[in-house]
Amino acid sequence: MGSGQVTSSVPFEFQGKHVTVAGLGVSGVPAAKVLHGLGARVTVVNDGDDARAREQAAELEALGVTVRLGDGATLPEGTELIVTAPGWKPDKPLFTAAEAAGVPVWGDVELAWRLRGPGAADWLAVTGTNGKTTTVRMLASILGAAGLRTAAVGNIGVSLLDAVLGEEEYDVLAVELSSYQLHWAPSLRAHSAAVLNLAPDHLDWHGSMEAYARDKGRVYEGNRVACVYNADATAKPSTEDLVREADVEEGCRAVGFTLGTPGPSQLGVVEGILVDRAFVENRQKNAQELAEVSDVDPPAPHNIANALAAAALARAYGVPASAVRDGLRAFTPDDHRIAHVADVDGVAYIDDSKATNTHAAQASLAAYESVVWIAGGLAKGATFDELVTGAAKRLRGAVLIGRDRALIREALARHAPEVPVVDLDRTDTGAMLQAVQEAQRLARTGDTVLLAPACASMDMFTNYNKRGDAFAQAVRELGA
Structure with missing residues (x-):
């Protein structure tokens, strides 16, 4: 695991800047509104020109935002920054033109990260091919059981922009991030992060398994306390490989989770008990009981792995063992997940x-x-x-x-x-x-x-x- 000085995000002055938002929809419309409110000259470009797009365009145009429907390929003249919907593929002509012109491209996650105010909540980030939403919701339940002001946000459906700019104050956020979002978030630096697993997915978007894994691994960049990885993973590259390649802050630790007996600096399972040998004194000899397997709903193997990853991130944030147990007991799975x-x-x-x-x-x-x-x-x-x-x-x-x-x-x-x-x-x-x-x-x-x-x-x-x-x-x- 590499180490190095993490640089902070370079401030971006939005007042008077020409910002192009790529894509309408669940992320584009809020981003356009936020940027307009910050004084930027906003142009929205969108591939589609259907009834829903026209309705969203009318809403933005009433605010003074320029919208170009059916034309997502051309870079508007004078663009100084692009903020893109996460689903837009990196090989689109718009981004090729932006690269040639030296125009930076951010996603909505990058925008939210840049707009955090002084004393902003830490981010505990989760990505992986499967299990992200369940793990993030488990993590939020555990953090809440510890008395922390928190929310499950990001790719889970609650906008990070809303969480960052809203009136509610948070101590820490449980953040679900997709590979798309991570691709467009170059300066994101989480408190701690987990990659749950890696398997071929979205290869039509990323172009290759290597590119997909590389974008997932971005979640570890600049971590301060813990990079949580799947110690049972056999796929290559593994989540542990991504940790080794990450450039993190000095003192950040690699913490594994396993369905077997954990070694030092791991969380695992011993005789039906979830145990922690990472965030304890003398982890060579000691272990802390966190919860019983029966506290995990449902107690299927992959869901126990989700619980261990959530527990590892919560423990990295300093949450007591009792909150892990109480949070898992309080957690109710989403519909359509086993x-x-x-x-x-x-x-x-x-x-x-x-x-x-x-x-x-x-x-x-x-x-x-x-x-x-x-x-x-x-x-x-x-x-x-x-x-x-x-x-x-x-x-x-x-x-x-x-x-x-x-x-x-x-x-x-x-x-x-x-x-x-x-x-x-x-x-x-x-x-x-x-x-x-x-x-x-x-x-x-x-x-x-x-x-x-x-x-x-x-x-x-x-x-x-x-x-x-x-x-x-x-x-x-x-x-x-």
């Missing part, structure tokens, strides 16, 4: 619609012994051989839906040919009900019917929430 919908005729029906990639589905499948798996959707360039190979012994059957289901069917044929497969060639609203009915037909008493699609949802549903809702409704119809 949510138990119902038991019907001795079969459990589990909604993990949030498992939108192979890594998440792998963790979900590993939590159950005998599974009828409902999977499929938009593969986003993923392959399924490794996932199927690892899960083959657990599969009672599979029901496949969605546009790219053939990729999963072919992987099952190669690596689990004995598993019965139902291939549903339909994308209408009744497809999920039929999928659940077919899964019920394949299942036996004691089995789990698991919606863990390993794919995105947008071919059939607005988002993974709607997909999970459709699954839950279908299960309720079975029960009725």
Whole structure:
């Protein structure tokens, strides 16, 4: 793990500056309003020109903001800074032109970081391919149990700009950051940060696994107290590799978390107890009990890992062990994350619609012994051989839906040919009900019917929430 003097953000005077905001939507509109309020001359460019975009444009134009719809490729003349929505890809012509002109590009996270006032709350940052939202919400629950003024913010849905510029004062923020956001946040320096895991995802955006990992690793840059990594990770590069490459403040420590017995400077599990051997005196010999595995809801292996990562960040901030236990007990998982919908005729029906990639589905499948798996959707360039190979012994059957289901069917044929497969060639609203009915037909008493699609949802549903809702409704119809 490298060390070095961390430089502070260079102040940026917004008054009178020409700032271009790339993209409307959940981050672009608030950014444009904030920048306009700071006295900047704001131009918003947006690729789309639909009814929603025109509505947002009218709102901004009423304030005096210039909006160009259907033209996100051209750099407005005189632009001195670009603030981009996180989803805009780095290879867009707008950014190529900005680089040639020497114009800096920030994301909304970078903007929020630059706008923090004196005595601003510390940031405890979390990224990773899977588990970010759950870990951040666990962390906020633990910090709250310690009596700290906190909120779960960032990619989780609460705008960092709102948290930084709002009237509410915070002691510390639990911040979820995507790889997109980190790519556009060059000066972010967290108190402590965690990369939960790394698996191929969003490679169409980043261009390669190496670039994706590099952007995830940005979260460690300039950490002051702890870089939290997954000591059980086997993928390359590992989260520990990212820690080694990070340039941090002198004295910042590498802290691992493991589902096994922890070594010094790690958190782990001993006989059903979450224990800390990192933030204790004489960590070579001592360990601090934090909570029981049964305090984690649900106590699936990957969720215990989430709890350990949250606990590590909270302990890095000085939170007592009792607050870790109380915060985990108080935590309630979000919908569509290994949510138990119902038991019907001795079969459990589990909604993990949030498992939108192979890594998440792998963790979900590993939590159950005998599974009828409902999977499929938009593969986003993923392959399924490794996932199927690892899960083959657990599969009672599979029901496949969605546009790219053939990729999963072919992987099952190669690596689990004995598993019965139902291939549903339909994308209408009744497809999920039929999928659940077919899964019920394949299942036996004691089995789990698991919606863990390993794919995105947008071919059939607005988002993974709607997909999970459709699954839950279908299960309720079975029960009725």
